[in-house]
Amino acid sequence: MTTFTPTTSDEVLSTVAWAGAEETSLEIVGHGSKRGIGRPLQTEHTLDLSKLSGVTLYEPAELVLSAKSGTPLADIEKLLAQNSQQLAFEPMDYGPLLGGEPGKGTIGGVLGANLSGPRRLKAGAARDHILGINVVSGRGEAFKSGGRVVKNVTGYDLSKLMANSWGTLAVFTDVTFKVLPAAETEVTLAVRGLLDDAAASAMALALGSSAEVSSAAHLPERIAARVAGGSLGSEAATLLRVEGFGPSVAYRIAALKALLGRAGPLEEISGEASKAIWRDVRDCKPFADGSEKPVWRVSMTPAQGHQMVLTLRMQAAVSAFYDWQGGLVWLRMEEGDPEAGLLRGLLRKHGGGHATLVRAAPAHRAALPVFEPQAPALAALSQRLKQEFDPKNILNPGRMA
Amino acid sequence: MSGLAMPKPDAETLRRRSEIVADMRIIVPGEGVVDAANAMRAFESDGLTAYRQLPLVVVLPETVAQVSRVLKYCNDRNIRVVPRGSGTSLSGGALPLEDAVLLVMSRFNRIIEIDFPNRIVVAQPGVTNLGITSAVEQEGFYYAPDPSSQIACSIGGNVAENSGGVHCLKYGLTANNVLGIEMVLMNGEVVRLGGSHLDAEGYDLLGVMTGSEGLLGVVTEVTVRILKKPETARALLIGFPTSEQGGQCVADIIGAGIIPGGMEMMDRPAIHAAEDFVHAGYPLDVEALLIVELDGPGVEVDHLITAVETIAIRNGSTTCRISQSEQERLSFWAGRKAAFPAVGRISPDYYCMDGTIPRKELPRVLAGMRELSEKYGLGVANVFHAGDGNMHPLILYDANVPGELDKAESFGADILRLCVKVGGVLTGEHGVGVEKRDLMPEMFNQVDLDQQMRVKCAFDPNHLLNPGKVFPQLRRCAELGRMHVHRGQVAFPDIPRF
Numbered sequence: 047m048t049t050f051t052p053t054t055s056d057e058v059l060s061t062v063a064w065a066g067a068e069e070t071s072l073e074i075v076g077h078g079s080k081r082g083i084g085r086p087l088q089t090e091h092t093l094d095l096s097k098l099s100g101v102t103l104y105e106p107a108e109l110v111l112s113a114k115s116g117t118p119l120a121d122i123e124k125l126l127a128q129n130s131q132q133l134a135f136e137p138m139d140y141g142p143l144l145g146g147e148p149g150k151g152t153i154g155g156v157l158g159a160n161l162s163g164p165r166r167l168k169a170g171a172a173r174d175h176i177l178g179i180n181v182v183s184g185r186g187e188a189f190k191s192g193g194r195v196v197k198n199v200t201g202y203d204l205s206k207l208m209a210n211s212w213g214t215l216a217v218f219t220d221v222t223f224k225v226l227p228a229a230e231t232e233v234t235l236a237v238r239g240l241l242d243d244a245a246a247s248a249m250a251l252a253l254g255s256s257a258e259v260s261s262a263a264h265l266p267e268r269i270a271a272r273v274a275g276g277s278l279g280s281e282a283a284t285l286l287r288v289e290g291f292g293p294s295v296a297y298r299i300a301a302l303k304a305l306l307g308r309a310g311p312l313e314e315i316s317g318e319a320s321k322a323i324w325r326d327v328r329d330c331k332p333f334a335d336g337s338e339k340p341v342w343r344v345s346m347t348p349a350q351g352h353q354m355v356l357t358l359r360m361q362a363a364v365s366a367f368y369d370w371q372g373g374l375v376w377l378r379m380e381e382g383d384p385e386a387g388l389l390r391g392l393l394r395k396h397g398g399g400h401a402t403l404v405r406a407a408p409a410h411r412a413a414l415p416v417f418e419p420q421a422p423a424l425a426a427l428s429q430r431l432k433q434e435f436d437p438k439n440i441l442n443p444g445r446m447a
Numbered sequence: 448m449s450g451l452a453m454p455k456p457d458a459e460t461l462r463r464r465s466e467i468v469a470d471m472r473i474i475v476p477g478e479g480v481v482d483a484a485n486a487m488r489a490f491e492s493d494g495l496t497a498y499r500q501l502p503l504v505v506v507l508p509e510t511v512a513q514v515s516r517v518l519k520y521c522n523d524r525n526i527r528v529v530p531r532g533s534g535t536s537l538s539g540g541a542l543p544l545e546d547a548v549l550l551v552m553s554r555f556n557r558i559i560e561i562d563f564p565n566r567i568v569v570a571q572p573g574v575t576n577l578g579i580t581s582a583v584e585q586e587g588f589y590y591a592p593d594p595s596s597q598i599a600c601s602i603g604g605n606v607a608e609n610s611g612g613v614h615c616l617k618y619g620l621t622a623n624n625v626l627g628i629e630m631v632l633m634n635g636e637v638v639r640l641g642g643s644h645l646d647a648e649g650y651d652l653l654g655v656m657t658g659s660e661g662l663l664g665v666v667t668e669v670t671v672r673i674l675k676k677p678e679t680a681r682a683l684l685i686g687f688p689t690s691e692q693g694g695q696c697v698a699d700i701i702g703a704g705i706i707p708g709g710m711e712m713m714d715r716p717a718i719h720a721a722e723d724f725v726h727a728g729y730p731l732d733v734e735a736l737l738i739v740e741l742d743g744p745g746v747e748v749d750h751l752i753t754a755v756e757t758i759a760i761r762n763g764s765t766t767c768r769i770s771q772s773e774q775e776r777l778s779f780w781a782g783r784k785a786a787f788p789a790v791g792r793i794s795p796d797y798y799c800m801d802g803t804i805p806r807k808e809l810p811r812v813l814a815g816m817r818e819l820s821e822k823y824g825l826g827v828a829n830v831f832h833a834g835d836g837n838m839h840p841l842i843l844y845d846a847n848v849p850g851e852l853d854k855a856e857s858f859g860a861d862i863l864r865l866c867v868k869v870g871g872v873l874t875g876e877h878g879v880g881v882e883k884r885d886l887m888p889e890m891f892n893q894v895d896l897d898q899q900m901r902v903k904c905a906f907d908p909n910h911l912l913n914p915g916k917v918f919p920q921l922r923r924c925a926e927l928g929r930m931h932v933h934r935g936q937v938a939f940p941d942i943p944r945f
Binding site: 105106107108109110130160162166167170171173174187188189190191193194195196197198199200202204205206207209210211215226227228230250253254255256258290293294296297298301345346347348349373374397399400402417418420421423424426427428430431433434446 | 563564565566587608609611615616619620622623632636637638639640642643644645646647648649650651652653654655657658659663675676677678698699701702703704705706743744745746747749750751803804805806807832835836837870871872873874875876877878879883887890891894895896897898899901902903904905906917927
C-alpha cells in the first residue's frame, strides 16, 4: 500500500502508466471530502492529488479560470470573490454531512462529482461550466478535451463525460471552468407555514413568473430550525432567492410578494443572513448530525417530489426537505435502513429520476447500489465506455458499481 | 467539390441497393422510402451547399420502432447511415454518402408534452426550434437557444450540433437547456438519457450526445427546459473608431458584472454591407459597431443601459443610440440579422467561418485576417458574437472564377488556424462536419483524437453512423485497443514515489 503524491501532470501520467502495467488499482483522492460516497474501495494504492495544486490562468474579463486538479476549491472561491466573481453553479460541500471538516474539497472533485447547489435550477451544475480538461486515462494516456472559450463544439465534449465519473474513467490533471460575476444583491423571500403540497404550488408559481428566481427550497417544520443557526425559527419555510442588481432585485421581490401574498405570511431576508441559509441548504446541513443514518439525494421531476415523499412516509420513517423547486429531495432514513428498493420503486412511479445514497454505513454501501441502477442498454453502454478508458479497471474500481 | 476525401463507397452495398430499398419499404411502409434520383435530389446537401451527393436511399421513419429496425438492419449488414434533421447544418453534418441510407427525421414532428409547473417541453426531434417557442409563447414562455436558422432547424439537429445563438452568453447553449433525450444506438437499442429531472445518473452521456454531430446515436425524443420571457428588452447601438476600443468596451461591460442578453459586433465591411441592404441607420464612419441588448424587468434594463452607456463613452464611442421603442430595438438588430444576405449582395458567394477566440485576442485576429485577405486577394466581412468570442468571418469569393472556392477554403482554414493559435477553437457553433474535419489535428494531437474515437467505439464500433464526418481519419476500434504502455516499458520500472 503506497500513497503516490504527484506534483506534476507528468508524475500523474507515470503513476497511472505504472499501475496499468502492473495491473494494480488506485484510489484517486483530492482531499477525501467525498470518500464516503460510493461503494467502499479496496485498492492496493492511493493516488493523492492534493499536491497537484495551483491556479494556472485566471482572466476575469474573459470569465475563465484554469487550475490544477488538486487546487482547493476554497482557494479558488476566495480568489474569485476578490474579483466579485464566482462559480455560479455553487458547488456543495459534502464535508459536514459526511462527518468531515467543512471547507475541504478540490476543484477536480467538483467536476468528478458534478457538484452543484441551490442555484442549479438557474445556473446549472459543474457540467454546465466546465470548458476544458487535461486528464490521464486508465490506459495511461494523457489527453485534452475542450479549451478555454465558452463556445466550442469542436469534437465530442469529453469534459462533460468526465463530470460525475467519480474518478472511474480518468485522472484529472487540469480543469478550466467558466466563471461569472457574483450577484451584487441577494434577497430571499420566505413564505412561512406551508405544508409540502402548498409549498410545491408556491414554488411552481414563483418559477413560472418572470421574477427570475435563482433558487427555490422548502424546509418543512422542524427542518427549518436546522439552518443558519436557527435564525429561521422552526416554522416551515418556503425559500425563494432573487439575485442581481439592487433595483432589479427590489422590483422582482415586490412582484413575488404580490404573486404569493395569499400563500402565507411572507418574510424578506437579505445579504449575509440569506447567504447563510442557502449555504446550509446547499450543504444539506439539516442532516449533518454526525450520525451514519442513511441520507439520499434524489433528483426528480420538481412537482412530483413531495408526492413521492408523502407515499414514502406511509411505509418508512423519513425526514425530508426540498431544493430545486422540489426536484432535489434530501431524505434521511430515521430507522437506519436505507430502503433502497422501496425508494427507487416509488421514484419510478413518480416520473423517474435518480436516487444516490450519499451517506450510509460502509456495510450498506457495499451491499446496495449507491448510484441509481441504469436500464440494461444504458448500463452496457456505460460499461463499454469504462472499458474504452480504463480497460484494466485500475481507477477507483467498483466505486460506481 | 474541392478535394474532400469521403469514405470509399462499399461496392457490396451499392450492388445490393434494390434489395435494401425493398427491405426499407417493409420496415417503413407507405411514403417513407424515397429512391428515385429526382426525388432524392432535395436531400443531396445541407446548408453547406458546396458539397453534394445523392444518398443510397432516403428513409423517413415515423416511429421509434422503425428507427430501431432500420438501424439494426443496417448494423447487421454493415450498411452506413447518415441521420438528418432539417438539413440546415453549415458544416456538412448531414451530407449524404453514396452508399449510406439517409435517415430523415422530419416526420417526427409532434410536441408530446407541455408541462408548465415543471417548465419542460417534450418534443419529437423533427419539431423546429421555433416550433417549441410557438407552442408555449401564449403563456409567456420560450425556449432560449435561438440559432439564426431557428425557423427551420430541428430540435434534434440542435442536440446533434449543440446549437447556440445570439442569446447563449446569458442563457446557455443547447447542452445547458436540454434535460433528456431518447435515442437509438446503431445496434437498434433504445436508450433514455436524463428526463424531466436535473442531471443524469452515471456518466454524463447526455453531455456527450449533445454536439456529437450524428455520429453516436439517432435522437428520437427531446426534453427541453423552457423559460419565462423577460418583461422587456432594450438595446444600445454603439460605434467605435477602432476594433480595439470596441473589444475593450465588451471586456469592461463583463468586468462590471453585466451579462447582456446579447452582445454582437460588426466590422466596417459588414456594417456597410448591412446598411446598404436594410438601411438600419448604422453609422458608416466607424470601424466597429456593437449591439448590446439588455433584457429583464424594466427597472433592471434601465439601470444597466445607463451603466453600459457610461462604459461605452469611457471607451471612446463616437455614437451611442439607445432604443426607445420595440421598433427601434428591432431596427438595431435588422442590419445584424441581415448581415449574411447583405454580404451575399456584394459578393457572388461567401464562405462563413465559425472560430471562437479569447475575446482579448480580437484585435490581433482581425489584423491577421486583414493580412490574409491581402495575401489571398479576397475580401472578408466580420460579424462576431462579442460576448463569447465566437467569430463569423464571411469570406467573399466568386465560385464562377476558377480556383476561387479553393482559395476561399484555404483562407478560411488559415483563419481557423489563427483562432487555434491564439487559444481558441475551430468551431463555436456550426460543428466540424466535413468542413473542418481535416483541420482537427490543428487543435488535437493523435492521442486526443484517439480518445474521441474511443467514445465512438463505445457507441458505434463499426463506424456505420455518419462516417466521414468530424474525424480526419477513421481508425478501426481494434487498433485503438492497444495499451499505450506495456509492462517493462515504463519510465519508472520501480514504484514511483513523489
